[in-house]
Amino acid sequence: MRFIPTRPPRVFGVGADGAIKLKECAKIELAPDEIVTFRAEGTQYDVTRKDFGYYAMPSLNRRLGRYGLKAALVKSYDATFYVMLVMKDKVKEFRRYLRETGQGLAAWLDGKETLERLAGRADQRDLPACLCGSRSFDPLFHYSSPPAGETGFRFSGGKYLRDVLRCSVCGHCISVHAMRMEGIYGGGYVDATYGSDGMRSAFRKIVRLRRTKSDNAGRVRAVRAFADRRGGPRRHRCILDVGSGLCVFLRGMKKAGWVCAALDPDPRAAKHARDVVGVKAVAADFMKVKPFGRYDAVSFNKVLEHVEDPVAMLARARSFLNKDGFVYVELPDAEAAAAGGPGREEFFIEHHHIFSAASFGILAARAGFALKELERLREPSTKYTLRGFLALP
Numbered sequence: 001m002r003f004i005p006t007r008p009p010r011v012f013g014v015g016a017d018g019a020i021k022l023k024e025c026a027k028i029e030l031a032p033d034e035i036v037t038f039r040a041e042g043t044q045y046d047v048t049r050k051d052f053g054y055y056a057m058p059s060l061n062r063r064l065g066r067y068g069l070k071a072a073l074v075k076s077y078d079a080t081f082y083v084m085l086v087m088k089d090k091v092k093e094f095r096r097y098l099r100e101t102g103q104g105l106a107a108w109l110d111g112k113e114t115l116e117r118l119a120g121r122a123d124q125r126d127l128p129a130c131l132c133g134s135r136s137f138d139p140l141f142h143y144s145s146p147p148a149g150e151t152g153f154r155f156s157g158g159k160y161l162r163d164v165l166r167c168s169v170c171g172h173c174i175s176v177h178a179m180r181m182e183g184i185y186g187g188g189y190v191d192a193t194y195g196s197d198g199m200r201s202a203f204r205k206i207v208r209l210r211r212t213k214s215d216n217a218g219r220v221r222a223v224r225a226f227a228d229r230r231g232g233p234r235r236h237r238c239i240l241d242v243g244s245g246l247c248v249f250l251r252g253m254k255k256a257g258w259v260c261a262a263l264d265p266d267p268r269a270a271k272h273a274r275d276v277v278g279v280k281a282v283a284a285d286f287m288k289v290k291p292f293g294r295y296d297a298v299s300f301n302k303v304l305e306h307v308e309d310p311v312a313m314l315a316r317a318r319s320f321l322n323k324d325g326f327v328y329v330e331l332p333d334a335e336a337a338a339a340g341g342p343g344r345e346e347f348f349i350e351h352h353h354i355f356s357a358a359s360f361g362i363l364a365a366r367a368g369f370a371l372k373e374l375e376r377l378r379e380p381s382t383k384y385t386l387r388g389f390l391a392l393p
């Protein structure tokens with residue numbers, strides 16, 4: 001450590017009219033890992049020189065408070081930002097100083113919630129652009145633990161921290177976090193969602209639902225009605241359901257006389273579709289599988305919100321579609337669900353995207369489709385859903 005006193009101290013004026021006189025008294029040169037401690041009126045503050053720079057030592061939400069200080073983020077009139085350390089019993093004086101110097105308190109940096117929020121923000125440096133192209137997002141919900149009812153996916157290490165952000169242009173929402181949960185739609189998703197042998201019993205439970213209690217009955221009705229409105233073949237219409245899961249939807253379509261095919265990345269879901277529902281089933285990644293037929297309809301029931309690039313996945317449907325075929329898409333409705341708060345299932349972690357009416361339209365257009373009909377509904381299961389029909393332009 002080298003201490004170089006300035007004798008006599010260098011005095012200079014700051015502030016609007018130079019009325020505040022500061023005295024520069026000394027320079028201290030530190031080698032890496034050397035600490036200096038500043039003391040005043042029973043408070044103290046220590047700074048360590050590191051090989052990378054300086055380490056402001058006391059933790060903002062713990063030790064700094066024990067030293068009688070709290071940190072404030074201050075915004076000046078010209079949008080410059082400062083960190084100031086305030087003696088806990090001098091907050092009034094601090095506020096007066098801010099007023100007199102034209103500065104504003106942006107945030108106290110001692111509350112865990114504020115700090116967690118900033119930490120969450122820091123993890124989001126590499127935000128993707130919204131479907132609409134905007135990069136301007138506003139925070140909607142912040143999670144420091146999983147909301148009740150969220151599927152307990154296993155994550156590799158670390159604390160649960162997640163944000164739902166809303167595009168300030170189109171209202172589309174994205175869920176962002178730094179936890180690793182890749183590959184969950186192989187075996188992991190079925191395991192986590194239904195348990196290891198739960199598909200059959202989950203299926204039985206759902207098919208026993210009364211028609212008025214069943215999301216799938218409404219879905220089957222909507223698709224059949226649209227097909228009738230659109231015209232085309234009346235008999236032997238065929239449909240491919242992408243991400244067939246429990247296959248309750250195709251069970252209904254099959255009963256209605258449609259020729260059905262299921263596709264699911266999980267081999268157990270495909271086997272279940274084949275064995276229990278009795279439809280053609282392919283276990284494959286939709287983005288990689290070679291097109292195996294042309295269909296009058298391709299459906300994505302609550303599927304596209306689970307993938308990072310829904311435009312690419314939806315665009316792929318064109319290779320499976322008859323010339324005058326249509327695509328049926330269901331997506332979680334962010335605009336309606338937002339009023340229900342952060343606990344709504346539409347915002348659960350497995351959804352990368354939660355849609356607005358505008359972003360539904362943008363998704364369709366970017367995937368090369370024309371949006372023919374769009375409906376906003378609350379389903380019997382209480383889900384807020386956007387339901388749309390797309391066709392080739």
Ligand SMILES: [Zn+2]
Pocket residue numbers: 130131132133134167168169170171172359
């Ligand atoms: Zn947007």
